[in-house]
Amino acid sequence: MSSRPVARPTRRGAATRERIIEAATEVFARRGVHGTRVADIAERAGVAYGLVYHHFRNKEEILSAIFAERWAQYVAYLEEVAGMPLSFRERMARLVHFWVETYRVETDLMTVMINEITRSYEFLESHDITAVLVAFDPIERIIAEGRESGQVRATVDARLATYAVLGVAEMVLTGYVIGSLPRSDQGAYARDEAQLLALLLDGLSASPS
Amino acid sequence: MSSRPVARPTRRGAATRERIIEAATEVFARRGVHGTRVADIAERAGVAYGLVYHHFRNKEEILSAIFAERWAQYVAYLEEVAGMPLSFRERMARLVHFWVETYRVETDLMTVMINEITRSYEFLESHDITAVLVAFDPIERIIAEGRESGQVRATVDARLATYAVLGVAEMVLTGYVIGSLPRSDQGAYARDEAQLLALLLDGLSASPS
Amino acid sequence: MSSRPVARPTRRGAATRERIIEAATEVFARRGVHGTRVADIAERAGVAYGLVYHHFRNKEEILSAIFAERWAQYVAYLEEVAGMPLSFRERMARLVHFWVETYRVETDLMTVMINEITRSYEFLESHDITAVLVAFDPIERIIAEGRESGQVRATVDARLATYAVLGVAEMVLTGYVIGSLPRSDQGAYARDEAQLLALLLDGLSASPS
Amino acid sequence: MSSRPVARPTRRGAATRERIIEAATEVFARRGVHGTRVADIAERAGVAYGLVYHHFRNKEEILSAIFAERWAQYVAYLEEVAGMPLSFRERMARLVHFWVETYRVETDLMTVMINEITRSYEFLESHDITAVLVAFDPIERIIAEGRESGQVRATVDARLATYAVLGVAEMVLTGYVIGSLPRSDQGAYARDEAQLLALLLDGLSASPS
DNA sequence: GATGAATGAGTCTTCATTCAT
DNA sequence: GATGAATGAAGACTCATTCAT
Numbered sequence: 001m002s003s004r005p006v007a008r009p010t011r012r013g014a015a016t017r018e019r020i021i022e023a024a025t026e027v028f029a030r031r032g033v034h035g036t037r038v039a040d041i042a043e044r045a046g047v048a049y050g051l052v053y054h055h056f057r058n059k060e061e062i063l064s065a066i067f068a069e070r071w072a073q074y075v076a077y078l079e080e081v082a083g084m085p086l087s088f089r090e091r092m093a094r095l096v097h098f099w100v101e102t103y104r105v106e107t108d109l110m111t112v113m114i115n116e117i118t119r120s121y122e123f124l125e126s127h128d129i130t131a132v133l134v135a136f137d138p139i140e141r142i143i144a145e146g147r148e149s150g151q152v153r154a155t156v157d158a159r160l161a162t163y164a165v166l167g168v169a170e171m172v173l174t175g176y177v178i179g180s181l182p183r184s185d186q187g188a189y190a191r192d193e194a195q196l197l198a199l200l201l202d203g204l205s206a207s208p209s
Numbered sequence: 210m211s212s213r214p215v216a217r218p219t220r221r222g223a224a225t226r227e228r229i230i231e232a233a234t235e236v237f238a239r240r241g242v243h244g245t246r247v248a249d250i251a252e253r254a255g256v257a258y259g260l261v262y263h264h265f266r267n268k269e270e271i272l273s274a275i276f277a278e279r280w281a282q283y284v285a286y287l288e289e290v291a292g293m294p295l296s297f298r299e300r301m302a303r304l305v306h307f308w309v310e311t312y313r314v315e316t317d318l319m320t321v322m323i324n325e326i327t328r329s330y331e332f333l334e335s336h337d338i339t340a341v342l343v344a345f346d347p348i349e350r351i352i353a354e355g356r357e358s359g360q361v362r363a364t365v366d367a368r369l370a371t372y373a374v375l376g377v378a379e380m381v382l383t384g385y386v387i388g389s390l391p392r393s394d395q396g397a398y399a400r401d402e403a404q405l406l407a408l409l410l411d412g413l414s415a416s417p418s
Numbered sequence: 419m420s421s422r423p424v425a426r427p428t429r430r431g432a433a434t435r436e437r438i439i440e441a442a443t444e445v446f447a448r449r450g451v452h453g454t455r456v457a458d459i460a461e462r463a464g465v466a467y468g469l470v471y472h473h474f475r476n477k478e479e480i481l482s483a484i485f486a487e488r489w490a491q492y493v494a495y496l497e498e499v500a501g502m503p504l505s506f507r508e509r510m511a512r513l514v515h516f517w518v519e520t521y522r523v524e525t526d527l528m529t530v531m532i533n534e535i536t537r538s539y540e541f542l543e544s545h546d547i548t549a550v551l552v553a554f555d556p557i558e559r560i561i562a563e564g565r566e567s568g569q570v571r572a573t574v575d576a577r578l579a580t581y582a583v584l585g586v587a588e589m590v591l592t593g594y595v596i597g598s599l600p601r602s603d604q605g606a607y608a609r610d611e612a613q614l615l616a617l618l619l620d621g622l623s624a625s626p627s
Numbered sequence: 628m629s630s631r632p633v634a635r636p637t638r639r640g641a642a643t644r645e646r647i648i649e650a651a652t653e654v655f656a657r658r659g660v661h662g663t664r665v666a667d668i669a670e671r672a673g674v675a676y677g678l679v680y681h682h683f684r685n686k687e688e689i690l691s692a693i694f695a696e697r698w699a700q701y702v703a704y705l706e707e708v709a710g711m712p713l714s715f716r717e718r719m720a721r722l723v724h725f726w727v728e729t730y731r732v733e734t735d736l737m738t739v740m741i742n743e744i745t746r747s748y749e750f751l752e753s754h755d756i757t758a759v760l761v762a763f764d765p766i767e768r769i770i771a772e773g774r775e776s777g778q779v780r781a782t783v784d785a786r787l788a789t790y791a792v793l794g795v796a797e798m799v800l801t802g803y804v805i806g807s808l809p810r811s812d813q814g815a816y817a818r819d820e821a822q823l824l825a826l827l828l829d830g831l832s833a834s835p836s
Numbered sequence: 837g838a839t840g841a842a843t844g845a846g847t848c849t850t851c852a853t854t855c856a857t
Numbered sequence: 858g859a860t861g862a863a864t865g866a867a868g869a870c871t872c873a874t875t876c877a878t
Contacts, residue, residue, distance in 0.1 A: 012857090013862060034243030035331060037847065048864045053849065055862095089414070115328060121239060124387065133389055143413065153415050157404050163384045164377040164408050171376025172369065178333065180342055181372060195366050199373050203412035204352065205298070206362050222837070246872060257839040262874070430878090431841065452661030453749065455868060466843045471870065473841095507832070533746060539657060542805065551807055561831065571833050575822050581802045582795040582826050589794025590787065596751065598760055599790060613784050617791050621830035622770065623716070624780050640858070664851060675860045680853070 017055045019045045021069070024062045029108035033063055033116050064127065067117050070109055074102075075135045082138035088146030089201060095139070096169070096196050100189055103173040111177055114170055136162050165200060172196065226264045228254045230278070233271045238317035242272055242325050273336070276326050279318055283311075284344050291347035297355030298410060304348070305378070305405050309398055312382040320386055323379055345371050374409060381405065435473045437463045439487070442480045447526035451481055451534050482545065485535050488527055492520075493553050500556035506564035507619060513557070514587070514614050518607055521591040529595055532588055554580050583618060590614065644682045646672045648696070651689045656735035660690055660743050691754070694744050697736055701729075702762050709765035715773035716828060722766070723796070723823050727816055730800040738804055741797055763789050792827060799823065 023045035027036045038059055042049035056062045081094045103110045117123050117132060124132065140162040146152035172192065175181025183189055232254035236245045247268055251258035265271045290303045312319045326332050326341060333341065349371040355361035361370075381401065384390030392398055441463035445454045456477055460467035474480045499512045521528045535541050535550060542550065558580040564570035590610065593599030601607055650672035654663045665686055669676035683689050708721045730737045744750050744759060751759065767789040773779035799819065802808030810816055 010857095010860090010862075016862075030330065032243065032330070034241060038849085039847080049848090050850085050865060051863055053851095058849080092413075119324060119328070119383070120241075122241070122244065129387070129389065136389075146413070150415055152413050153407075153411070155404075155407070156413060157400075159390070160381065160401060160404050161408060161413060163380045163390060164405065165413075167376035167378070167380025167383075168373040169376070171372045171379060174328070174376075175372050178338075180338070180345075181368070191366075192369060195364075195369050196373065198362075198364065199370060199412065201412045201414040202362070203408065203410045204301075204355070204361050204365060204370060204374075205410040206359055225837085247874085248872075258873095259840060259875085260838055263837070268873070428839090428841075428878095434841075448748065450661065450748065452659065456870085457868075467869095468844060468871085469842055471872095476870075510831075537742060537746070537801070539659070540662065547805070547807065554807075564831070568833055570831050571825075571829070573822075573825070574831060575818075577808070578799065578819060578822050579826060579831060581798045581808060582823065585794035585796070585798025585801075586791040587794070589790045589797060592746070592794075593790045596756075598756070598763075599786070609784075610787060613782075613787050614791065616780075616782065617788060617830065619830045619832040620780070621826065621828045622719075622773070622779050622783060622788060622792075623828040624777055643858085665853085666851075676852095677854085677861060678859055681858065686852070 013055070016045075016047060016051065020047065020052055020055055021062065021065055025066055025108045025112055028063065028066075028116055029111040033059065033120070060126070063112075063116060063123065066109075066112060067123075067127070071113065071117070071132070071135070074113070075138070078135060078138040082141050088142065088149070088151035091142050092200055093193075093197055095165075096193050096200070099169040099173060100193050103176055104189065107177060110173060114174070136166065139165060168196060168200060222264070225254075225256060225260065229256065229261055229264055230271065230274055234275055234317045234321055237272065237275075237325055238320040242268065242329070242331075269335070272321075272325060272332065275318075275321060276332075276336070280322065280326070280341070280344070283322070284347070287344060287347040291351050297351065297358070297360035300351050301409055302402075302406055304374075305402050305409070308378040308382060309402050312385055313398065316386060319382060323383070345375065348374055377405060377409060431473070434465060434469065438465070438470055438473055439480065439483055443484055443526045443530055446481065446484075446534055447529040451477065451538070478544070481530075481534060481541065484527075484530060485541075485545070489531065489535070489550070489553070492531070493556070496553060496556040500560050506560065506567070506569035509560050510618055511611075511615055513583075514611050514618070517587045517591060518611055521594055522607065525595060528591060532592070554584065557583055586614060586618060640682070643672075643674060643678065647674070647679055647682055648689065648692055652693055652735045652739055655690065655693070655743055656738040660686065660747070660749075687753070690739075690743060690750065693736070693739060694750075694754070698740065698744070698759070698762070701740070702765070705762060705765040709768050715769065715776070715778035718769050719827055720820075720824055722792075723820050723827070726796040726800060727820055730803055731816065734804060737800060741801070763793065766792060795823060795827060
């Protein structure tokens, strides 16, 4: 019908919008987008549910907003690492630390990004999948450059390896979230980082084959 | 009330039940459990939706059935590999081949198991999470045994490594499903298997650190 | 999403559908389509409102069904009159009688057809206006033929006259509905018919100009 | 509570109020009162929707204002014609010209008056129907006087004839609005006026019966 | 066993209206 | 006066589930 701008020019409006996004991130992480009612989001945000529709056209648009505003930051960091004048090992160390650290600090956001964005047919179908996959690019670049500089084995398929690296990160973080990989002290995370780095760089074998 | 027999051991009944499970696997894979209507499953199975309730108490029970009947097979194979008198390398090769092969052949089933069982708060909350995590055990055992026999680096944390291994498998298979890792010819899968095996065993680095 | 056929193969289903249409006709006549809640229709039909959606995709589709199933009958009668080997005067008498009689007997249906179909921008925009205007054709034909046979003044614009004739019918019937033209006894309707026929044939003037 | 002044007699205030009324007339004509949102009116008027409530207590009050301010003018003209020392024929000519002309110039206003005032149960129920029907009076008077002076057939029922006259006017104008009676040049309207006048005065028949 | 009509709780979404700024 | 953020009642629509046939 008519095109409501789905407002937000004022400071208060922007703040409310932000609160809704944060609330949505929390509940999406717990119950998934499908399992979340708009009323849950509103309640968590402490606003009337009608207000959600003042800021977003519908539930999916909130997810899109989370994606639009957070994914770019995520990719930006990956790109930053890819652009640093560091050794391949150093770069991987940064990435591993970043993943572990981010998951610890922004668990809900990472959960949503993984489950509702990266994994969701629904999301991927209604959005430009390219926008999601740009996160893979800097990592592929890091690996490809490492290969060119001789730091990565020459036979490595950079693209496939990228999936492997991201898979490792995702599953371990999922273990944290689900609680099947419980980590109570700070040191545990540091040890995990070392472990993961070693795994990614040197694999499991005691001696190269 | 809740003592309706639900499933019947008739020949036809069993076949219908199986068709419903297969249909559910397909649509669950496409739209997720939440996004799937019982009518979708019935339509896909070519039966009236009311009939679904002759065989299953409700929608979730279909998912539970998929889990109960398929997960056990999956774990059984992992256990079989863990019990084979093979080298660590050989065992890992079997696993990698199994994952790639299974995903190729039973894409929907793997998708459902990953997205709706392994990842789902809902499922994990209403079921014994232990039943899910048993799939991790044989792999952890393979790694631990490999470490004991000196085939795996002594410093490897078997549990964390298990997550890493499964993460690699899952993400690559997700790439297949989403189509972002397109593989048209048979050889591509074989090459991927070799790549993944090398990555898991030897890591990315050109030289061990 | 998936295309629910919006059922009705069984006898009971068809009967229910019919009851819903009749109930909708009543409430649409009283409150208009916009002012009617699906729950009102269901209540009037004595069914759960969910059932309405078993038979119709939405509220508008009920109106479309009323139109589709009733308008054709209405036009069919007009066509019948147009096809009768009668004088112009006789034909007009039949039409006037038909309008008055139908309105008396099927007040709600006529009200809905006039207010929600003939007059509604919403309806006319979402349907083929031609399907509505076919009701004008037989009348225009009657007038044109009357003109050719010398029974209607040669200067009459058949199309414009058709609008005038239908306007007379509609407004008088509206007066009946609104109650501003109260008619309690049978004779009143008969007198009105005579009046209207005289008006349409001879106009208001005491002497032709 | 309900004693908010609502309207303010400031210069700017009055202008805004007028703009809102004009905007409302336009959108009411397109979508009907029910189908119109206050936000639509405000948007069309180029003001914030909250401002509408500075001038009107609610949406219906805008319609009431349209009625109050325009209907009186309309009736006033009819009364003026009824009071003119003219022949019946002349008076009818004035009326027909007025209707055609007004509809041409103020299409939206006429549409709203016909559909949302004259026809609306809602409106007629919440207002004094008498206030609406006063528009019928001068016409009835014109006809009655014509009859007394011998210019109108003695057998004519003035009240019924009034409905017929207004029905003719309304339907033809509806044809203009809907576009099913397209009139591109000025002459067409003039010809229609002549046609309608002849129809009303002399009817369709070639010879009086 | 099989069908699909029927039910109604659960949600999404709209939008009139209020009110702080 | 003017704005648009905020509220929440109202209603449309979906769909899991029951049950008569």
